[in-house]
Amino acid sequence: xxxxxxxxxxxxxxxxxxxxxxxxxxxxxxxxxxxxxxxxxxxxxxxxxxxxxxxxxxxxxxxxxxxxxxxxxxxxxxxxxxxxxxxxxxxxxxxxxxxxxxxxxxxxxxxxxxxxxxxxxxxxxxxxxxxxxxxxxxxxxxxxxxxxxxxxxxxxxxxxxxxxxxxxxxxxxxxxxxxxxxxxxxxxxxxxxxxxxxxxxxxxxxxxxxxxxxxxxxxxxxxxxxxxxxxxxxxxxxxxxxxxxxxxxxxxxxxxxxxxxxxxxxxxxxxxxxxxxxxxxxxxxxxxxxxxxxxxxxxxxxxxxxxxxxxxxxxxxxxxxxxxxxxxxxxxxxxxxxxxxxxxxxxxxxxxxxxxxxxxxxxxxxxxxxxxxxxxxxxxxxxxxxxxxxxxxxxx
Amino acid sequence: xxxxxxxxxxxxxxxxxxxxxxxxxxxxxxxxxxxxxxxxxxxxxxxxxxxxxxxxxxxxxxxxxxxxxxxxxxxxxxxxxxxxxxxxxxxxxxxxxxxxxxxxxxxxxxxxxxxxxxxxxxxxxxxxxxxxxxxxxxxxxxxxxxxxxxxxxxxxxxxxxxxxxxxxxxxxxxxxxxxxxxxxxxxxxxxxxxxxxxxxxxxxxxxxxxxxxxxxxxxxxxxxxxxxxxxxxxxxxxxxxxxxxxxxxxxxxxxxxxxxxxxxxxxxxxxxxxxxxxxxxxxxxxxxxxxxxxxxxxxxxxxxxxxxxxxxxxxxxxxxxxxxxxxxxxxxxxxxxxxxxxxxxxxxxxxxxxxxxxxxxxxxxxxxxxxxxxxxxxx
Numbered sequence: 001x002x003x004x005x006x007x008x009x010x011x012x013x014x015x016x017x018x019x020x021x022x023x024x025x026x027x028x029x030x031x032x033x034x035x036x037x038x039x040x041x042x043x044x045x046x047x048x049x050x051x052x053x054x055x056x057x058x059x060x061x062x063x064x065x066x067x068x069x070x071x072x073x074x075x076x077x078x079x080x081x082x083x084x085x086x087x088x089x090x091x092x093x094x095x096x097x098x099x100x101x102x103x104x105x106x107x108x109x110x111x112x113x114x115x116x117x118x119x120x121x122x123x124x125x126x127x128x129x130x131x132x133x134x135x136x137x138x139x140x141x142x143x144x145x146x147x148x149x150x151x152x153x154x155x156x157x158x159x160x161x162x163x164x165x166x167x168x169x170x171x172x173x174x175x176x177x178x179x180x181x182x183x184x185x186x187x188x189x190x191x192x193x194x195x196x197x198x199x200x201x202x203x204x205x206x207x208x209x210x211x212x213x214x215x216x217x218x219x220x221x222x223x224x225x226x227x228x229x230x231x232x233x234x235x236x237x238x239x240x241x242x243x244x245x246x247x248x249x250x251x252x253x254x255x256x257x258x259x260x261x262x263x264x265x266x267x268x269x270x271x272x273x274x275x276x277x278x279x280x281x282x283x284x285x286x287x288x289x290x291x292x293x294x295x296x297x298x299x300x301x302x303x304x305x306x307x308x309x310x311x312x313x314x315x316x317x318x319x320x321x322x323x324x325x326x327x328x329x330x331x332x333x334x335x336x337x338x339x340x341x342x343x344x345x346x347x348x349x350x351x352x353x354x355x356x357x358x359x360x361x362x363x364x365x366x367x368x369x370x371x372x373x374x375x376x377x378x379x380x381x382x383x384x385x386x387x388x389x390x391x392x393x394x395x396x
Numbered sequence: 397x398x399x400x401x402x403x404x405x406x407x408x409x410x411x412x413x414x415x416x417x418x419x420x421x422x423x424x425x426x427x428x429x430x431x432x433x434x435x436x437x438x439x440x441x442x443x444x445x446x447x448x449x450x451x452x453x454x455x456x457x458x459x460x461x462x463x464x465x466x467x468x469x470x471x472x473x474x475x476x477x478x479x480x481x482x483x484x485x486x487x488x489x490x491x492x493x494x495x496x497x498x499x500x501x502x503x504x505x506x507x508x509x510x511x512x513x514x515x516x517x518x519x520x521x522x523x524x525x526x527x528x529x530x531x532x533x534x535x536x537x538x539x540x541x542x543x544x545x546x547x548x549x550x551x552x553x554x555x556x557x558x559x560x561x562x563x564x565x566x567x568x569x570x571x572x573x574x575x576x577x578x579x580x581x582x583x584x585x586x587x588x589x590x591x592x593x594x595x596x597x598x599x600x601x602x603x604x605x606x607x608x609x610x611x612x613x614x615x616x617x618x619x620x621x622x623x624x625x626x627x628x629x630x631x632x633x634x635x636x637x638x639x640x641x642x643x644x645x646x647x648x649x650x651x652x653x654x655x656x657x658x659x660x661x662x663x664x665x666x667x668x669x670x671x672x673x674x675x676x677x678x679x680x681x682x683x684x685x686x687x688x689x690x691x692x693x694x695x696x697x698x699x700x701x702x703x704x705x706x707x708x709x710x711x712x713x714x715x716x717x718x719x720x721x722x723x724x725x726x727x728x729x730x731x732x733x734x735x736x737x738x739x740x741x742x743x744x745x746x747x748x749x750x751x752x753x754x755x756x757x758x759x760x761x762x763x764x765x766x767x768x769x770x771x772x773x774x775x
Contacts, residue, residue: 269492273484311457313449395439 010383013236020372026365033358038101043108044355047345049101050109050195051337052359054212055219056098057191058333059367060091061147062213062220065184067154068177071170077248079391080239082382084227086155087374088220092147094366096140098359103140106133112201123202131198139194143187150180161384170386188213196337199344203282207267214260215302219333221256225249226326227371229319237380243317244396250316253306253325261303286339289349298339302332334360401575403527404430405558406545407567408536412438415542418565419444422544425561429550433528433537455513456506463505467498482710485695522587527575536569545573656750664732671728675751677758685759688752692744701763712740717760718767727757 038045063085070078070085107113112131118124124131153176157169189209197208205211228249232241271279286295306329315321342351382388409415415432422430423446432441475481476488486493515521528534528545537543546558555572562570613619628634628642637644651657660667675681690699698704701717716722722730734753737743748756765773 265492265495269495272492273486275485312453 010238010379010381012379013238015236015372015375016234019368023365023368023372026361027369028365030358030360030362030365033354034101034362037355037358041355042101042105044345044351045358046102046105046109047341048356048359049099050199051334051341052363053095053098053102054195054337054341055334055359055363056091056366057095058212058216058219058337059223060089060093060095061184061188061191062216063089063224064092064147064151064154064180065217066220066224067158068150068180068184071154071174071177072181074174074387076387076390077245077394079385079387080237080241080245080381080394081224081228081249082158082385083375083378083380084224084231084371085220086158087371087378088223088227088367089151089155090370090374091367092144092151094370096144098362098366099140103137106136110136110198110201112198121202127201131201136194139190143191146183146187150176150183154180158382158385159378161382162379163384165384167386185209188216196340199341200282202278205267205271205279205282207263207270211263211267214256214263215333215336218253218256218260218329221249221252222326222329222333223367225253225322226330229323229326231380232319239381239392241319242394244394246319246322247313247316247396248394250310250322250325253322253329254310254316257303257306257310257329261307264298264303285347286343288347291343291350294335294339294350298332298336301328302336306332334363402548402555403573403575404545404547405555405562406533406543406571406573407562407565408533408541408543408569408571409566410541410568412542414566415544416440416444418544418562418567421561421565422546426552427546427550429547429553431545431547433534433543433545435538435540435542438542452510452514452518456510459509459513460502460506463509464498464502466505467501468494471497482707485706487708527573531573533571533573541568658735658745660732661736664729664736664738667732668726668729671726671731673727673731673754673757675754675758677762681755682759682762684752685755685757685762688748689756689759692747693756696741700767701760714741718764723764723768727754727761730757730760 034045034048037048066078066085067082067089069075070082102109110131111117112124112127113133118128129135154173157173157176160166161169192209192212196212197203197205228241229246231237268283271283285291306325309321309325309328310316338356345351385391407418409418412434415434415438419432419441423444432438432445434441471494472489475483475490480488482488483490483493533543533545546553559570615623617624630643632642633640634642646652660670689697689701693701695707696705696711696714697717698706703713703716705711705713707713731750731753733741734748734756735743735745744753
């Protein structure tokens with residue numbers, strides 16, 4: 001099928017130091033705030049670190065998912081964007097560092113770590129074979145080792161192809177991707193249950209893993225879209241990205257905005273309809289006091305605004321509009337995780353001050369730095385990929 | 397001089413590159429009323445033809461929004477305005493429960509409406525034909541050729557000029573397409589007498605067949621399946637008894653197994669004097685009483701019989717059962733209320749067997765005792 005004699009006249013371009021400097025500034029500012037807030041109030045910083053590390057994990061892990069998905073599906077249009085997802089997936093190495101504050105303060109964050117509380121509670125005793133500190137750390141380590149292994153295999157093969165032009169690497173990656181998928185489904189469910197759902201150890205929602213997945217995939221696509229638009233604007237790709245490429249990204253953003261709305265509403269409606277006290281209290285605690293406004297804001301910001309923003313066909317092809325939508329979706333994903341986590345810290349009302357600014361800045365800075373660092377010695381296009389020419393000429 | 401019934405002049409090409417070049421030239425010459433027919437979609441044709449984006453999306457949006465609004469309005473009107481219904485203790489206007497329906501109707505209206513709009517506006521529905529249909533030109537372009545056709549209605553149209561243009565472009569075959577008789581008369585086939593008679597016949601046959609199926613056929617043997625059975629159903633005739641009634645009264649002076657007649661109908665005070673609770677409270681009996689009380693009584697009376705209903709004001713709250721009046725009532729008096737109902741409270745004889753009623757009464761006594769404990773309870 002593909003033209004094996006095709007070699008792209010590709011000249012790698014350096015990402016301007018301006019981007020790296022911006023990343024350094026954000027990281028520095030964020031780091032200062034996080035360190036100071038950790039000294040003043042370790043508990044609050046621990047909660048914030050759950051938000052920050054979940055957000056970073058979303059983008060890193062789901063970028064890895066997108067790579068695997070592209071290989072399995074044999075997708076053509078996305079080949080030109082694959083390096084972006086590969087760079088972003090390197091973020092999964094930084095997540096454990098982000099998670100340090102809550103790992104060190106596991107007692108002030110997770111109620112189920114208190115032996116005396118568990119001993120008094122029949123439900124928590126029943127859950128203790130899963131929810132205990134030792135097994136928590138084993139799971140934490142296991143999922144990261146699994147993700148890292150797949151990261152090395154998938155991106156390593158892709159990078160090797162740049163110099164060897166070996167087409168069997170694509171096939172091999174498709175097989176590895178297929179193995180990764182079920183493992184990914186299990187590990188992301190474990191991670192979302194451990195980090196986010198077990199904050200309220202008595203609450204359960206069987207759809208929670210899917211909820212986290214839907215929002216995270218949206219965030220990963222948004223980050224990819226943003227990077228693609230920025231690179232194209234500054235002519236760093238070496239090729240011109242077409243409206244049809246952008247349309248595909250926009251369509252995915254739109255589709256997964258709907259998917260997120262569908263999952264979030266399903267989770268809410270089933271609990272609302274069954275009206276069981278052991279499930280409803282989770283939503284009630286997010287509906288009391290001024291948390292109500294955050295909950296209503298989630299519907300408006302995360303579903304209605306992006307829905308209207310990228311509903312029409314021309315807006316999906318417009319890079320400027322897509323860039324705006326991508327930034328907005330990244331913001332709302334952080335907002336979403338804040339909504340999941342923070343009501344456990346402050347039940348009486350919204351907790352928002354300078355403490356909460358550290359991790360968003362740090363996330364932003366680390367994302368930019370990781371991207372520029374990875375882009376320094378890797379091509380921005382997978383020049384050895386057999387589908388690259390088709391991908392560049394992609395037509396809807 | 398043009399032919400009277402000329403629709404367009406057509407040209408056939410062999411490759412997509414040729415047709416794109418032809419379109420570029422035709423566009424440059426200033427023709428507006430032309431169309432391209434290819435065996436498969438040729439990439440970039442829309443932009444070369446300078447076609448504006450389709451307006452169909454706006455119709456889909458408007459129809460979808462009207463579907464959402466219509467569904468929400470109808471559910472609001474039917475379930476919370478015209479005939480309010482309590483469903484699962486939810487509010488009359490239970491928005492989360494309405495959203496799935498709203499979503500379905502939105503999708504249905506948007507998709508069906510879009511298809512109909514497309515048929516009406518783009519395919520001009522009453523017209524069942526198009527001049528290009530059933531021509532050699534159409535046979536070629538739906539097989540392996542790439543065709544372009546410039547319509548005679550175009551303001552710049554001139555057959556000689558168009559022919560020369562096509563020749564210059566290197567067309568493999570140039571031809572003319574004419575209107576046929578029906579298309580000149582502009583009388584759409586859909587209003588043809590025969591067609592309308594066909595429609596009426598179809599309607600009569602389909603409605604007759606469905607009427608026969610649902611009202612006659614399903615009641616005939618063997619299609620009546622289990623509807624007709626060899627037993628006497630309520631209100632049915634019986635040949636066995638001389639008076640012809642299927643339903644019988646019990647034989648005078650007998651009582652059905654497992655049932656106890658209630659002798660104090662309409663006489664609650666007498667019941668209070670005469671009826672005695674046959675049960676002695678123990679842990680098991682109180683547990684059953686609590687279960688039944690929480691299920692049947694607590695929605696209005698509250699879990700602790702304080703009259704704190706969970707019905708959000710859909711019914712008036714009953715008074716507390718801890719009042720002196722109820723505490724001084726005998727068990728039999730409470731039994732009478734549960735059996736017959738009182739004021740707005742209906743009878744619970746269907747939901748609770750007599751034994752269960754006595755068990756609930758013992759549980760209510762326990763609740764009353766808990767609220768108004770005696771001195772010696774505290775020792």
